[in-house]
Amino acid sequence: MRTIGAMAAVVLACGLLAGAGEDKRVEVPAKEIGGKFVIVGDLGKPLGTFMTIGGVGGKPMMMDGAPFLADALDGQKLHGTILIGVRRGAEIKEGGRYVLRGYEDGGMISSPVEAGSTDIPQTNYHFSTWFVVTAVKEQPAPAPAAIKQNRP
Numbered sequence: 001m002r003t004i005g006a007m008a009a010v011v012l013a014c015g016l017l018a019g020a021g022e023d024k025r026v027e028v029p030a031k032e033i034g035g036k037f038v039i040v041g042d043l044g045k046p047l048g049t050f051m052t053i054g055g056v057g058g059k060p061m062m063m064d065g066a067p068f069l070a071d072a073l074d075g076q077k078l079h080g081t082i083l084i085g086v087r088r089g090a091e092i093k094e095g096g097r098y099v100l101r102g103y104e105d106g107g108m109i110s111s112p113v114e115a116g117s118t119d120i121p122q123t124n125y126h127f128s129t130w131f132v133v134t135a136v137k138e139q140p141a142p143a144p145a146a147i148k149q150n151r152p
Contacts, residue, residue: 041104057092066092089133099137
């Protein structure tokens with residue numbers, strides 16, 4: 001799959017930058033992100049790239065945005081599903097099938113912990129991605145309204 005190949009290339013490049021097999025952090029100046037360095041999201045495309053995803057609303061859980069199990073990308077069926085949070089522009093209901101237009105975005109979430117602090121966040125400070133909806137192409141049909149019968 002192309003997405004896995006692209007992600008593998010990014011992982012390999014990061015490994016080469018860090019030194020083969022070493023656990024070194026690579027510092028990248030923020031001003032270089034989007035220029036010299038491009039962040040590729042969980043959907044396999046650079047952040048900010050418009051795309052259409054299809055899938056099903058997932059079971060509510062703690063994550064950035066409403067959980068969405070994407071199984072199609074730009075009209076092509078994926079080999080599995082990709083769990084991503086959906087923000088803005090759509091109310092995603094568990095089990096409902098949707099086709100969404102938008103882009104993947106990301107940023108640092110949670111709070112960094114200062115050495116010696118007793119305030120511990122629920123999750124570690126980390127980079128996360130989410131899908132920003134700009135248009136809902138398809139959504140589940142509303143449940144039929146109850147039929148009222150007028151009987152004397």
